[in-house]
Amino acid sequence: MLDYNSYENNIFYPMEAKILNVKQVTELERHFSLKLANDKQMTFSPGQIMEVSLFGYGEIPIGFASSPTRKNSFDIVVRSVGRVSKAINKLQKGDSLYVRGPLGHGFDLKAFKNQNVMIVAGGIGLCPTRSMIQYILDKRSDFKKFTLLYGSKNPNQRMFVDDLEVWAKSSDVDFHETVDQGIPGWKGNVGLITTLFKNLEVESNTKVIICGPPVMFKFVIFELQKLKIKNEDIYLDLERRMKCGVGKCGHCQINDHYACIHGPVFSLDTIKHLEEAI
Numbered sequence: 001m002l003d004y005n006s007y008e009n010n011i012f013y014p015m016e017a018k019i020l021n022v023k024q025v026t027e028l029e030r031h032f033s034l035k036l037a038n039d040k041q042m043t044f045s046p047g048q049i050m051e052v053s054l055f056g057y058g059e060i061p062i063g064f065a066s067s068p069t070r071k072n073s074f075d076i077v078v079r080s081v082g083r084v085s086k087a088i089n090k091l092q093k094g095d096s097l098y099v100r101g102p103l104g105h106g107f108d109l110k111a112f113k114n115q116n117v118m119i120v121a122g123g124i125g126l127c128p129t130r131s132m133i134q135y136i137l138d139k140r141s142d143f144k145k146f147t148l149l150y151g152s153k154n155p156n157q158r159m160f161v162d163d164l165e166v167w168a169k170s171s172d173v174d175f176h177e178t179v180d181q182g183i184p185g186w187k188g189n190v191g192l193i194t195t196l197f198k199n200l201e202v203e204s205n206t207k208v209i210i211c212g213p214p215v216m217f218k219f220v221i222f223e224l225q226k227l228k229i230k231n232e233d234i235y236l237d238l239e240r241r242m243k244c245g246v247g248k249c250g251h252c253q254i255n256d257h258y259a260c261i262h263g264p265v266f267s268l269d270t271i272k273h274l275e276e277a278i
């Protein structure tokens with residue numbers, strides 16, 4: 001008989017996670033480094049998600065923002081937009097929150113091995129893709145050319161500024177960044193993320209990951225098609241309005257697909273016929 005009080009046998013059972021560190025990244029976003037209580041290990045793949053909860057408030061789906069290759073902790077970024085996220089964002093180092101996961105399908109790491117990879121991230125889309133970025137950088141010899149494009153609304157909304165500085169100087173990644181609107185003192189590119197494609201050298205056999213606001217998808221896909229990148233090589237990280245995270249409630253449904261169990265990572269080939277998807 002299964003013991004439904006144990007996490008291993010119950011998909012709804014939240015595990016306690018201790019906050020090792022927390023940092024305010026922007027006005028709305030906080031970056032947490034977590035560790036499961038009782039020396040449990042969180043095992044996950046880049047692109048997977050978890051449900052993060054606080055008793056008395058509820059739970060919200062959040063993607064892993066660090067790579068499984070970094071074993072001491074796992075990261076999430078929480079944007080203060082609703083009751084649950086606002087309550088979570090009041091927590092401090094040493095407090096606990098609760099997690100269920102990992103959930104869903106992440107990136108097919110075997111398919112990405114020995115390939116050229118490009119990641120196109122917009123706004124807080126950099127958070128879930130940071131897991132794959134760190135993974136690639138930690139296993140750099142497993143991949144060919146690695147290109148990273150990042151666009152944010154303005155310089156005050158840039159996520160992970162320390163990482164951005166490192167990536168900009170690194171020879172392991174061809175990093176390009178832009179902001180939609182500059183502010184006094186900003187010396188970088190200004191323009192939509194699609195403007196970064198102008199002088200880009202990308203092979204047509206590159207696997208591409210896109211994550212960001214839905215409005216960005218169509219325009220980025222258009223640029224990728226100009227580069228002759230095939231639909232089957234384009235992956236979208238779709239984080240829909242999830243609730244249960246395990247295919248029971250239908251909140252994340254896109255026609256016959258559930259973002260929580262079939263995704264959140266989908267190849268464009270799989271979902272291009274679903275009007276709602278992109």
Ligand code: FES
Pocket residue numbers: 241242243244245246247248249250251252253258259260261
């Ligand atoms: S979140 Fe409930 S079915 Fe996907």
